[in-house]
Structure formats: structure tokens, C-alpha cells
Amino acid sequence: MPLFFSGEMINAYLFLNTFLAFLAFSFAASAVYIFNDFLDLKDDLIHPRKRFRPIASGEIDKKNAILIMLVLASFGVFISTNIIFHALIVIIIYFIINIAYSVYLKNVVILDVNVIAFGFVLRIWLGAIVTDVNLxxxxxxxxxxxxxxxxxxxxxxxxxxxxxxxxxxxxxxxxxxxxxxxxxxxxxxxxxxxxxxxxxxxxxxxxxxxxxxxxxxxxxxxxxxxxxxxxxxxxxxxxxxxxxxxxxxxxxxxxxxxxxxxxxxxxx
The missing domain is CATH 1.20.120 (Four Helix Bundle (Hemerythrin (Met), subunit A))
Known part of the structure; x- marks a missing residue:
């Protein structure tokens, strides 16, 4: 979005950086979702829709899910490290906030939805950092x-x-x-x-x-x-x-x- 709004979508170098940042954050977010699914497994089993998720349905066993989570998190960190150092900081902040959310903050009224919203603000901050666009x-x-x-x-x-x-x-x-x-x-x-x-x-x-x-x-x-x-x-x-x-x-x-x-x- 920072790249789009800045009018630099046709800049090949910035577009490549943005794409790599997109991959890094996607891997990081996927790892976080797996972690959250582990903690929510008991509730997901009785949820009308979430019970069909891979871990809750048994489609993927816990050991393989943990392996996938670690691989995805590693990919997210590795890619962000090779873009720019500040990108890695954003990814780490995202990990910390979402682990706190999964463990405790999701049980705090109002704060729970605000943490989710802040996660999307972190996404555009990352986009601005890797493209050197003033947000x-x-x-x-x-x-x-x-x-x-x-x-x-x-x-x-x-x-x-x-x-x-x-x-x-x-x-x-x-x-x-x-x-x-x-x-x-x-x-x-x-x-x-x-x-x-x-x-x-x-x-x-x-x-x-x-x-x-x-x-x-x-x-x-x-x-x-x-x-x-x-x-x-x-x-x-x-x-x-x-x-x-x-x-x-x-x-x-x-x-x-x-x-x-x-x-x-x-x-x-």
C-alpha cells in the first residue's frame, strides 16, 4: 500500500523489495496462526467452522505442525534479514505482540481487537521501510x-x-x-x-x-x-x-x- 499510494508501483527495484517483504510477513503471520491454533485447539474442536482447520481436524498432526511453524518463522526472519535490518525489527515486534496476544491479550476486552488492528499497521510500516517511502x-x-x-x-x-x-x-x-x-x-x-x-x-x-x-x-x-x-x-x-x-x-x-x-x- 505505501508503494501504491506513493505512485512508485512501476519502480522495479522497490517492487521487488516490497514483494520480498510481503513473503517475509506472510511466512511470519502463518507461523503465528499455527501457534495460535495450538493454543485454541480445545475451542476450535467445538467451533462450527474452525473445527475443519488442519490441526483441529487432525489433517496435520501436532509434530508436523510444529515443524511447519518453525520453518515458516525461520523463512520470515531470514528473508527480512536480507532486505534491510529495520524489516527484521518489524517482524520481531510482530512475533512478540502476537505471542502475547495468543497467550493473554486475546482475553482482554477491547484490547484484543486493537492488537489485531495494530498487526495490520505493522504490515504497512514494513512496506514503507523496505521502499523508503515516508508513511x-x-x-x-x-x-x-x-x-x-x-x-x-x-x-x-x-x-x-x-x-x-x-x-x-x-x-x-x-x-x-x-x-x-x-x-x-x-x-x-x-x-x-x-x-x-x-x-x-x-x-x-x-x-x-x-x-x-x-x-x-x-x-x-x-x-x-x-x-x-x-x-x-x-x-x-x-x-x-x-x-x-x-x-x-x-x-x-x-x-x-x-x-x-x-x-x-x-x-x-
Whole structure:
């Protein structure tokens, strides 16, 4: 994202660095997910969807999973070490925060979803470091807010499972309810749209990209968020943001139109 927003996507050297950083963080995140699945194994076994995960379903035994986790973590560290030293620091911070999350922080209300959101901020920090791009405060705020919005949507699914089956997927679920999450998601959606509008109208941004028409992309952000709220409140289907993006044609269209319009304004 820093590379895209800086208008340097066509820079082959920076693109290669970004791709390597992407691989490093993907390996690190995968190792963290395996570690978390180990700790959540008891809960995953009774979860309607997570019980089909490789470790919970028995598709991969624990010894092989540990081996895979160590290999992935090693790859993440090795690749980041060979890009730039500061990239390694970001990866290590990510490991520390997520181990703390898996062991304890996921049981602390409000803090649990904020830790998840911060993980995505670390991703864009890594992207900025390996491309030597000055990270705009706008992208940091928008990334954090959107990640927090999606994390709450996932937490909402855990509350629904508890209400429908009486099964507690997380200890922290007692501190959440549907009304609280709905109100918070609506507030976040409004703040995201307002922040994005301010971003598009910022003199700093308009001068940097030499274009005053960025505000036109607000439409796609607004419609995409409204659709996501509809999926959450009406269809009650926000367990997996990735699954939604891969299957919901309307959201796919909004993402495509946003990328297309933003690219046209930024690069042409």
C-alpha cells in the first residue's frame, strides 16, 4: 500500500523489495496462526467452522505442525534479514505482540481487537521501510480503523455463535454483545468514511498527486462499507473478511472500481 499510494508501483527495484517483504510477513503471520491454533485447539474442536482447520481436524498432526511453524518463522526472519535490518525489527515486534496476544491479550476486552488492528499497521510500516517511502499519517489511520472495523465484525460472529449455541469460542466473549458491537461498527464505518473524505480533500495529498479529483473515489469506499454492514447486520455473515471478498460480487466490484479510479488519478 505505501508503494501504491506513493505512485512508485512501476519502480522495479522497490517492487521487488516490497514483494520480498510481503513473503517475509506472510511466512511470519502463518507461523503465528499455527501457534495460535495450538493454543485454541480445545475451542476450535467445538467451533462450527474452525473445527475443519488442519490441526483441529487432525489433517496435520501436532509434530508436523510444529515443524511447519518453525520453518515458516525461520523463512520470515531470514528473508527480512536480507532486505534491510529495520524489516527484521518489524517482524520481531510482530512475533512478540502476537505471542502475547495468543497467550493473554486475546482475553482482554477491547484490547484484543486493537492488537489485531495494530498487526495490520505493522504490515504497512514494513512496506514503507523496505521502499523508503515516508508513511503518510492518513494511511496509518485508515489502515488501523478499517482493520479494527473488520476485527469487530469477526468478534460479532463469535457472539452470534454464543447466542445460538451457548458455546463460548473466546473467554472475552462475555464482555461483548450484539448491540455494543453493532453501534461500534457503525461509528467506525462513519469515522472511516469521514477520514477518507478528509484524506482526499487534504491540500498535502492534492499537491503531492497533482490532482483535485481524488474525492470521486469516496463513492466506492462508502458503498463497500455499507455493503459490509448489510452482510453483518442482515445476512449475519462476517466470520471471514477474506471469504467475503472472494465471494461477494458487489464488494469485489467496489474494490476493483476503487483501485481502477485511484490508479487512473494517481498514475495517468
Amino acid at each position: 503518510s499519517i492518513w494511511i496509518v489511520i485508515l489502515t488501523y480503523l478499517l482493520a479494527l472495523f473488520l476485527a469487530l465484525a469477526k468478534r460479532r460472529d463469535d457472539v452470534l455463535i454464543f447466542l445460538n449455541s451457548g458455546l463460548k469460542m473466546r473467554k472475552v466473549i462475555d464482555a461483548y454483545n450484539i448491540k455494543f458491537i453493532n453501534i461500534t461498527m457503525i461509528i467506525l464505518a462513519a469515522v472511516i468514511v469521514m477520514t477518507y473524505i478528509l484524506f482526499t480533500l487534504s491540500n498535502e495529498v492534492q499537491l503531492r498527486i497533482q490532482n483535485e479529483h481524488l474525492y470521486l473515489t469516496v463513492l466506492f469506499v462508502l458503498l463497500g462499507l455499507i455493503k459490509y454492514l448489510q452482510l453483518a447486520f442482515f445476512d449475519e455473515n462476517t466470520a471471514s473478511p477474506v471469504s467475503i471478498i472472494l465471494n461477494d460480487r458487489f464488494i469485489q466490484l467496489m474494490v476493483f472500481l476503487w483501485v481502477l479510479s485511484y490508479s487512473f488519478i494517481l498514475y495517468l
